[in-house]
Each structure stands twice: as structure tokens, then as C-alpha cells.
Amino acid sequence: MxxxxxxxxxxxxxxxxxxxxxxxxxxxxxEVQPDGVDDVMLTPLVTGEPEAIAYEDFRAIDAESSPIRYRACFTTPQSPAALADVYQPAKDAVPLVAPGWFSCFDAAEIGAALEAGRARAFLGAENIHYGIDRIVAVHEDGRGWAWQQINHCGEIVFDGAPAPPECPPPPD
Missing domain, CATH: 1.20.5 (Single alpha-helices involved in coiled-coils or other helix-helix interfaces)
Structure with missing residues (x-):
């Protein structure tokens, strides 16, 4: 027995x-169905309102179970240096691991390229969901990636503390 x-x-x-x-x-x-127009957006230094950039070969995945499961891959003719003149850099950009079957998004490779300066990270959209920013990284060879990560306000509020004065009020 x-x-x-x-x-x-x-x-x-x-x-x-x-x-x-x-x-x-x-x-x-x-799988996210691309609209072909504004799947890849960056936030300009001047206006602060996200705008679309030129891109091709867009692939993305997302899940309703978490706002930080979004991952995307694309190519762009624009260089990271040219984009840096116009768009806001992302602070503390750390690519999050994607499922192994989504092979175009390799977080270790993206992170190494960011650290080595072969790629640059930009703010795609701030607070795409409360406390979550979309980050877009572009490699010097034209490959690009996007993911969502928790921002400063999200870290504080998600830990149960009240939102600091510089942060938008959290949703109910």
C-alpha cells in the first residue's frame, strides 16, 4: 500500500x-498582431508624447496575466546615435527574460549589448500601465527590442507605500 x-x-x-x-x-x-503604424514608439525629448518610429519585421508577445510580460522584436533603419539626439533615454533598462520559444528576444544578449554600448535603450512610453514603462532598445546593427518594466513609482506603490509627490496618483 x-x-x-x-x-x-x-x-x-x-x-x-x-x-x-x-x-x-x-x-x-x-502573439500581438501588429498594426503596422505605431507598434514601436519612442518618447521625444521635446514633447514627451510617444511617437512612432520607422520599423519592420515586428513580432511581439504579451499576456493579460501580468503587465510586464510584453516582449517585442523588430528592425529599424534608424541608428541608436540618431535616435539618441531626439528621444529620451531609458533609465535602468534591464531586459526581462522571454520564454525560450520566443527566440528573437534574448535578454542576456540585449543586456550585454546595452552594457557594451552596442545598443541604446529609450523610453517608449511612460506608465503604459500604472507604474510600468515600455522600454525600447536599438542595436547598432538595426535590430530592436521592446519590453515593459516596473518604474520608480511602481516599485514604491507595489510595495504598499503611498505614492511619492512626483508620481501620479495610483488607480483605485
């Missing part, structure tokens, strides 16, 4: 582990 119970417990654990893996890596993600 003990061997049967042990086998059942192990079988249940394996099934539960497989289901959790599938849910985290595949189930919640959906």
Missing part, C-alpha cells in the same frame, strides 16, 4: 509540475 501511495504522490507532483511549466511558458502568452 505504501508503494502505491508513493507512486500516486510522485505522479501527481509530476503532472502538477508539468502543468505549471506549461502555464508559465506557453499558456498565458498570446
Amino acid at each position: 505504501g508503494k502505491i501511495l508513493t507512486f500516486l504522490i510522485l505522479a501527481c507532483a509530476l503532472v502538477a509540475g508539468g502543468v505549471m511549466y506549461y502555464l508559465q511558458v506557453y499558456y498565458y502568452y498570446e
